[in-house]
Amino acid sequence: xxxxxxxxxxxxxSGSGAGTAVVAGTGEAGSQVRRRRRLSPGRRLPAAPLVxxxxxxxxxxxxxxxxxxxxxxVPAPWTVxxxxxxxxxxxxxxxxxxxxxxxxxxxxxxxxxxxxxxALAAGLSRVGEALIDGTVQLNRAIPALGLIPLFILWLGIxxxxxxxxxxxxxxxxxxxxxxxxxxGIDSRFVELAEVQGLSRFQxxxxxxxxxxxxxxxxxxxxxVTGSWLGLVVLEQINAxxxxxYLMFQAQNYGQSDVILVGLVVYxxxxxxxxxxxxxxxxxxxxxxxxxxx
Amino acid sequence: MAPHxxxxxxxxxxxxxxxxxxxxRTVLDGIDLDIPAGQFTALLGHSGSGKSTLLRAVAGLDxxxxxxxxxxxxxxxxxxxxxxxxxxxxxVLDNVLLGTEGKEAAAKGREALAEVGLKGRERAWPSExxxxxxxxxxxxxxxxxxxxxxxxxxxxxxxDALTRIRxxxxxxxxxxRHRPSVLLVTHDVDEAVALAERVLVLEEGRIGVxxxxxxxxxxxxYREVLLGALGVTSDVR
Numbered sequence: 001x002x003x004x005x006x007x008x009x010x011x012x013x014s015g016s017g018a019g020t021a022v023v024a025g026t027g028e029a030g031s032q033v034r035r036r037r038r039l040s041p042g043r044r045l046p047a048a049p050l051v052x053x054x055x056x057x058x059x060x061x062x063x064x065x066x067x068x069x070x071x072x073x074v075p076a077p078w079t080v081x082x083x084x085x086x087x088x089x090x091x092x093x094x095x096x097x098x099x100x101x102x103x104x105x106x107x108x109x110x111x112x113x114x115x116x117x118x119a120l121a122a123g124l125s126r127v128g129e130a131l132i133d134g135t136v137q138l139n140r141a142i143p144a145l146g147l148i149p150l151f152i153l154w155l156g157i158x159x160x161x162x163x164x165x166x167x168x169x170x171x172x173x174x175x176x177x178x179x180x181x182x183x184g185i186d187s188r189f190v191e192l193a194e195v196q197g198l199s200r201f202q203x204x205x206x207x208x209x210x211x212x213x214x215x216x217x218x219x220x221x222x223x224v225t226g227s228w229l230g231l232v233v234l235e236q237i238n239a240x241x242x243x244x245y246l247m248f249q250a251q252n253y254g255q256s257d258v259i260l261v262g263l264v265v266y267x268x269x270x271x272x273x274x275x276x277x278x279x280x281x282x283x284x285x286x287x288x289x290x291x292x293x
Numbered sequence: 294m295a296p297h298x299x300x301x302x303x304x305x306x307x308x309x310x311x312x313x314x315x316x317x318r319t320v321l322d323g324i325d326l327d328i329p330a331g332q333f334t335a336l337l338g339h340s341g342s343g344k345s346t347l348l349r350a351v352a353g354l355d356x357x358x359x360x361x362x363x364x365x366x367x368x369x370x371x372x373x374x375x376x377x378x379x380x381x382x383x384x385v386l387d388n389v390l391l392g393t394e395g396k397e398a399a400a401k402g403r404e405a406l407a408e409v410g411l412k413g414r415e416r417a418w419p420s421e422x423x424x425x426x427x428x429x430x431x432x433x434x435x436x437x438x439x440x441x442x443x444x445x446x447x448x449x450x451x452x453d454a455l456t457r458i459r460x461x462x463x464x465x466x467x468x469x470r471h472r473p474s475v476l477l478v479t480h481d482v483d484e485a486v487a488l489a490e491r492v493l494v495l496e497e498g499r500i501g502v503x504x505x506x507x508x509x510x511x512x513x514x515y516r517e518v519l520l521g522a523l524g525v526t527s528d529v530r
Contacts, residue, residue: 195372196392210382287382287418
């Protein structure tokens with residue numbers, strides 16, 4: 001082995017000698033080096049995510065101003081804005097928004113709690129896994145929105161059934177991702193916990209749960225999206241209040257501007273909630289930032 | 294099931310007829326071994342010779358492995374793995390303190406980090422450490438527990454040659470200061486001879502060679518013997 005390592009040492013020495021010579025050579029002829037053609041797209045443009053939407057808005061406004069769009073089908077941006085302000089000041093819009101947000105939030109909260117508790121029970125005990133996992137997988141196979149007729153029969157057409165459907169839409173992705181993360185914990189870390197003499201509780205709190213958080217956040221983001229999706233469907237099928245109802249009514253009276261106001265509000269809901277989850281995720285998983293940098 | 298590790302007040306490892314097998318293949322075949330308190334022992338062997346199985350048995354990590362025999366080990370055992378095994382979501386100091394409690398522990402953790410040359414990196418994330426630094430942190434984590442026995446499973450195997458030499462110096466220094474019994478599993482003959490007081494070679498599930506290293510004598514002699522025991526002859530080299 002020492003014979004081998006001394007041979008390696010000799011090679012390294014002669015190698016570095018050759019290296020010096022090459023460096024001297026390029027030093028003299030440095031100006032002749034031609035830059036390679038760059039294949040990466042280069043630096044990102046400022047405010048890049050806003051450029052496309054702004055362009056669409058400008059085109060829309062220009063086409064409306066030029067009279068190229070049928071105002072009954074696609075009203076001008078300022079008409080939509082005016083309708084929005086009008087609906088807001090007369091109290092219709094705040095009322096409907098409040099109703100919708102309350103539905104989505106209660107459904108989401110129940111779904112979140114249920115998904116996390118079931119995932120913990122299934123991920124931390126074999127009995128829990130046997131009881132829960134198969135059942136949830138079966139539940140997943142049935143599209144939650146397909147349960148609407150049955151739930152109306154059971155719970156009536158009031159708020160309870162809407163909240164229940166949203167909760168089901170939300171709990172499934174949260175359960176699936178959290179459970180997968182909990183059961184996929186690195187066996188090397190399990191061994192480490194044994195060596196360090198951690199109790200079962202310490203093991204769960206210090207290793208299993210922090211290790212499962214990234215998976216949980218994937219599920220959380222899917223759950224947030226799911227709660228809005230469920231809300232839209234429920235409110236447009238059978239509701240007497242809320243944003244979806246507002247839009248459904250507008251469809252009956254041919255008020256495309258009101259429909260657009262509703263869509264904008266839905267869009268804002270989606271953006272705000274997704275950014276909120278991302279912000280929390282960045283804070284909680286701050287140790288990951290150093291990895292991606 | 295493997296028998297439970299008995300706890301002795303005396304800090305020493307004692308194996309009697311230790312047998313372990315995986316799916317009918319006997320990996321350890323009735324091993325008898327005593328490691329006196331404070332001795333630095335290296336265990337050599339080919340890959341697949343069962344040296345990690347032996348270490349895991351002593352560490353009490355061989356759940357659901359078939360086996361028999363008697364095994365006694367001290368109460369406070371630390372293990373250093375080939376990978377540093379730092380939890381990526383805990384800062385370095387919190388990693389070192391894993392499994393300890395109380396205010397004194399934190400002070401000890403800082404002390405241990407200083408001892409391995411990581412003073413000032415307490416608040417760093419593991420992903421910010423180099424391979425050598427991460428392994429130093431792992432050493433600090435094992436030191437905090439004031440082990441009577443330190444088990445090391447190829448702890449320097451994943452490090453580059455220069456870092457490995459520095460880590461050899463550090464491990465030897467820590468051992469001289471704290472005097473735990475050490476069982477170092479390695480496949481590197483030079484590493485074993487440079488660090489240990491006693492070198493064992495595991496072959497076919499038994500301890501084939503057991504030599505005490507006299508630091509006065511040239512290392513070359515031991516290398517020949519140990520490489521011979523591992524089946525590496527000079528014409529192969």
